[in-house]
Amino acid sequence: MPAELRSPALWLPITTAGPISLAIGRWAYDLIATRIADDVEVTRHDVDGGQEVYVYRPPQPNGGALLWIHGGGTVQGRPENDHDLCSRLARDQGIVVVSTRYRLAPEHPFPAAHDDCFAALQWLHRSTDMLGIDPGRIAVGGASAGGGLAAGVVQRAHDEGVPVAFQLLLYPMLDDRTTTRPRSQRGRLVWTPDANVFGWAAYLGAAHASTDLPRYAAPGRRTDLAGLPPTWIGVGDLDLFYEEDTGYAQRLKAAGTAVDLRIEPGMYHAADYLKHTSPSMRAFRQSMFDAVGRGLGSPCS
Template identity: 60%
Template sequence: MTTTRSAVALGVLAGLTAAVVRRARTISAVAPELRQPDLWLPLSIGSRLELAVGRRTFGARVTEPVAGVTVTRSDVPGGQDVFGYEPAERTGGALLWIHGGGTVLGRPEGDSELCSRMARDLGIVVVNARYRLAPEHPFPAALDDLLAALRDLHARAAELGVDPARIAVGGASAGGGLAAAVAQRATDEGVPVAFQLLVHPMLDDRTVLRRGTPGRGRLVWTPRSNRWAWTAYLGHEPRADERRPYAAPARRLDLSGLPPAWIGVGDLDLFHDEDVAYARRLEAAGVPVDLHVERGMYHAAELELQTTVASMKAFQQRVFAALGAAVGSRAA
């Protein structure tokens, strides 16, 4: 009995040691300034229980708006509520911003600081939209809410001092993927969109079906989380055949006629390959696109490090500069 217990203990210790070694190897690929202690935690979402925990932690995140911006909340006909951020001086541009969270968690209040800073620094009106989350509300619930928010922004353009020809859509992670879907559907339905700002966007459910690229997708947003989130959003496991338009933006065959785009992603991000492929397809279809790949960056690293790490501050400045050039008159 003692020998058996010793063997089990040695086996457990060997397994833990191997896991630590693998994690150390993964973190060694991260840019030195981005190596945070929490990267050692193997966090992911793969069950309702883990989703509930995520919603109480990351999903409950709230940030405060910066000074110099008027913040309002309003209900959208046929949609959810939105937060508006109006700068004292306006350029006439606007952005519909969509928060991330894998389509399964998060809320607009978490991006109040970012949205208000965009409004203040670029002189644009930013509308930060709420949308229904999966799995309680699978596709197309979120997209319907966001199209309603975009239509409402156009309807209120005059009172907001916004030029309807200078309205962009944008988001990060799942919000970036939803922004790409909004741009596609808006184009098909004749709702003007001037620009799409796609920050490490979640674009392609088929990534779940492909063998992963070594070194990518091991931090923050993992293949396990990706499979669970896409299954929740689609209402079924990702599969080779998905016929519903806009369900996964990367599945659209004809990308011609879509708005100009900026796409930024880290080279350690699970979404790297699908984002680069989408950028190349946009370019091949004649859509102006600016692609930035950040070396040594894992998924959403800029979320917490944009004010303390020079490379993440520069990454965020690229986001602001692209948006400012597209619909504002000045960049941060």
Template identity: 50%
Template sequence: MTLRRVLGGLGAVVALVAAWRITTRRRALAAVSPELRHPVLYLPLNLIDAVTLAIGRRLPAVDSSIRPSIRAEQITVTAADPALTVVTYQAPARSEPSGALLWIHGGGTVMGTVRQGHAWCSRVADELGALVVSVDYRLAPENPYPAALDDCYRALRWLHANAIKFGIDPARIAVGGDSAGGGLAAALAQRAHDTGLPVRFQLLVYPMLDDRTVLRAEPHKRTIYTWTPMSNRFAWTAYLGHPPQEWDDRPYTAAARRANLTGLPPAWIGVGDLDLFYPEDMDYARRLREAGVECELRVEPGMYHGADALFDGKAPSMTAFRNNMLDALRSVLTKP
């Protein structure tokens, strides 16, 4: 009888805690645009160790299918160790030479695959008549810095070296990515600038730019966590090979660490005001402009991290957000 009472009491406590958490979560969700509310917001996944990472890697990705009019092909850039593969997307009747977009998928540098970008990459190829190349880069913690960036840089060099073969204009190559992919794209633009490899434009979608965000005592208060501070700490630690710290003099570890942004290619930065990366993205956009780099900044009210992937074509604000991304690329990829 005593054990039954204890178990009953524990059950009641668990129920009360769960109810409290749901109530607290509902209050926080009041800041979310009504059209962007989704059940996933009640169940944030925190990446904290190998077990939760394995679970995260097995979660089904948001449905992302290739447009029927687009031909997608997996290509081995090099079979040497380490091997690197990319996926190309193009319309069969693409006019040549065209512009090209090197796309880098998100996932905190620890998760994600090129498959999650199929819909977006094939849309760019279809509507802009561009060649799109998505990089299947190595993930951390198995492959820490600089593996992912090295893979992206190798893909960019390969694209330039094969410009004639693929019928693209090497002066119209843009780099872009979402979340961690956006952070890698920003670092790639910096490395390409320093090595004289031309990049026309950088499309940075709620980019993961600054490992020092982990060191902030308190994230900005309006954050809605689909990508949580704990996940951010785990991911940066996995990528860097050690916990983030104020000082890290290795080049291109985090795009926001670069002191001099002068001479970088024009940029588009889009982020929601409920995103964990909102402060670092706002700061990077400001610094780009102060350095004389043209930067279009789109801040979406009531948007949390990755909401466009959940609601593209379903919520007017996210359709407009994606359309703005496409318009930014159109202005640079379709004009010689």
């Protein structure tokens, strides 16, 4: 691991793998509300079903938009944790960013989170006139579990004819079968194999890996990837999700999708959050920002 990515926080003996650690994790997430970038207007809106979204409007919008889905293993996290990320994306790329709240497992297993996120995409399409958005320039993205939810939303959007121009998958949690694979040196930090077992079981039930699943429950299981939009996938080579993410990228390419795969050497899961000021993580985040601009045809690209 590069010295710039080391942190004392990595050695804390806490992983989200049971009710007590989940309660601690949710408490910690509730304390985090990151800073909103200057000159970005933020408003809250209700979506059908009682959920809400944050809308980040840049000073000079260019007509593009991104639906963003936060991470947290499907069991924790909230949109306020990504105020900084979403507002900087809006400001730097000139796009409207919509960040959605969704119901968490295990209290609300699949399809609750998926349905909430898809409802947010439908709301975004219905709100294009109000938000000044080109309906042909809407992207969907997310981090970790939010990246997996984003991939499932994009698959469903393709199947149901809802336009999505681009998908942005930040170390996405795609395939529940990772829980059954032999453990390796990957995934020893932040999101561990034990956390992964807990997260998927909370979302899909204890027997998920040995059963057939409904569509969109684990996007990495989908066999037909033809017709999905251009994609950026970013993952570190120490991340537990490295194999499923690079495999998904390869299968998307084989199906004819344009894919920009960013593999970051020495990066563990969510290092761009924990060590966001390090040079490598600033460059990693910038590659993601630039990909959104290119994917939506932004004049900032």
